Amino acid sequence: MGRRILITGLDTFWGGRMAQALERDPDVEMILGMGTQEPKVPLERTEFVRADQTYSILSRIVRATQVDTIVHTFLVVDSTQVSGRALHEINVIGTMNLLAAAGQAGSPVRQVVVKSSTIVYGAASSDPYWFREEAPRTGPVRSRVERSLIEVEGFVRDFAEDNPATVVTVLRFANVLGTDIVTPISTNLSRRVMPTVAGFDPLVQFVEEDDVVRCLKHVTRRRIAGLYNVAGDGKLPWSEVLTMCAARSLPLPPVATRAAASVLIRLGAIDFPPELESLLRYGRGVDTSRLKSTGYTFRYTTAGAVENFIQAVRLRRTVGSSDPAYTFDQDVEQFFRHSPAIVNTTGNPEDDGQ
Template sequence: MGRVVLVTGVSRDLGMRLARNLASDPAVERVIGVDVVPPRGNTAGVDFIRADIRNPVIAKVIAKEDVETVVHMSVIATPGGVGGRGTMKDLNVIGTMQLMAACQRAESLKHLVVKSTTTVYGASSRDPAMFTEEMNPKRTPRSGYSLDAFEVEGYVRGFARRRPDVRVATLRAANVIGPDVTSPITQYFKLPVIPRVLGFDPRLQFLHVDDLIAVLRHAVLGDASGTFNVAGDGIIMLSQAIRRMGRASVALPPFAVGGLGSALRRAGLADFSPEQLAFLTYGRGVDTVRMRTELGFEPRYTTATAFADFSSSLPAGILAPGRPASPDTVLAGLSNQLTKGGARG
């Protein structure tokens, strides 16, 4: 008999893609997908149960189905898709708290795999060259997705202490990119002209979406426990990324980038939060030695090749490739995009 796996967040593409991937594995007897709304498209062998992990009823689902492995995929990075920051925090933090409470009471549970993010390390001028898993952020997150991820990991550690019999693996994924990925960083690179913070050239690390699915599957079917940074080899600078895209960009003072980001966020063009601004100022690097030596995983894509695959799917910008942009041109071009965004809204 194979294992019974429950995957949260299957109404979103990544959650359902992982669930279908696991359902095709002969070591898995059954995959149960849960979310508050039904998934779109083909469920391909995944049994969907409509359930809100913020509700204690999730404990009954886990117990009734004799779930052996829970994969927590429903930590949301973009508030626009769920109705705002308040709903996003409620889903992320309260949802995780209730899920961990349900897991604690589940006698059948043997494994817990949590998709986390390197965003928990934050981004500041005091950061080390590379964060290892034992390091804490130099500045404790105060808001947004990074604060949610920080609190989510706190609940997961609490669960691991209370249920030492359950194998817990937390995967801190670098910024996930791919042709079909929608996230704050992919929205940023899809802007017709890319704003940069004057005087800074941040280091970037990426994880291809195919490698994310592969590492989650590896963690589910393997026996490794602990916290692991997961990213493609190497880093690229923001300036390099923009050149490789052949996109126009402009350097603006931090306050101007922040103001522009607020306008883009209101128009629904990009989730340009303060934490995103910090990341695009200072960047972030993570050490992945433990990913290879203890988790036993090797990504297929490097940071550079993951970014190349993503950027190859983008349309041309509003300016000719490689042409330098002036602030006036940027504002004119983005004004046109904001107007279109407002008309759509």
């Protein structure tokens, strides 16, 4: 029997991407996507169910659909997107309900994959230059995103302990750059003005968006348990990222950085979430040898991810956005999924299609 997979946040970037990737895998029998809004990307066979952001109906869904795997992509790592309250609801309460549903008596769930972030390590002067998965963060927790993700990972750890038969996978992704994803860093770089903290030129890591999806698929397909760092090989000084992207540096003073930044944020000149500030001072590096030992090979290095990103930006600057507008239409989608007129074709299991 094929895998029956539930994806959270189908309407978000990662949920949509992950559903598309899994659809090409004939070993996946059924994909169910939950989202607060309609999916924003075209999907062939993924079933969509609308749910509120804290998944109060999840227990029912899990029982009724007998999903064996949950891929939890709906975790907010960018605090500019939502309010502090919503962030807490989505990350903390959402994950709590998700794990409660996955751990209920007689649960069919055999694997839970959680998309976390290297933000949980923070960025401080006393950090090691390369974090291994078990290394503790050394600095105080300052931003809401950090706090909520640390709480989420705590829930997941407890869940893994209480459910030893379930494969629990946590992936900590470095900052993502890619062809399509929009993050505060990508927004600044596309505008060609990037805030920096004067006097600091930290070393940073990036992971390419295709590697994020490929990696999520890798651990899901092979049912790999554990905690893994995910980041492209190598590090770049922030100044080099700026040079590669032909972006000008907008230096903020090293003292009262937040106050200076808040003025510019209000003017709409820059995106500068609090979790970015410590990164632009001290940078961050994570050791990915554990992930590589599971057989995963990265397609992009850190420098490759930046290059790929800026090439996409250049193309967009010339020809505009190339994505055909897609609108979800319930009737059309139902036809393609359930009409006897449709001939089913499936792809190659290892095909990333990217």
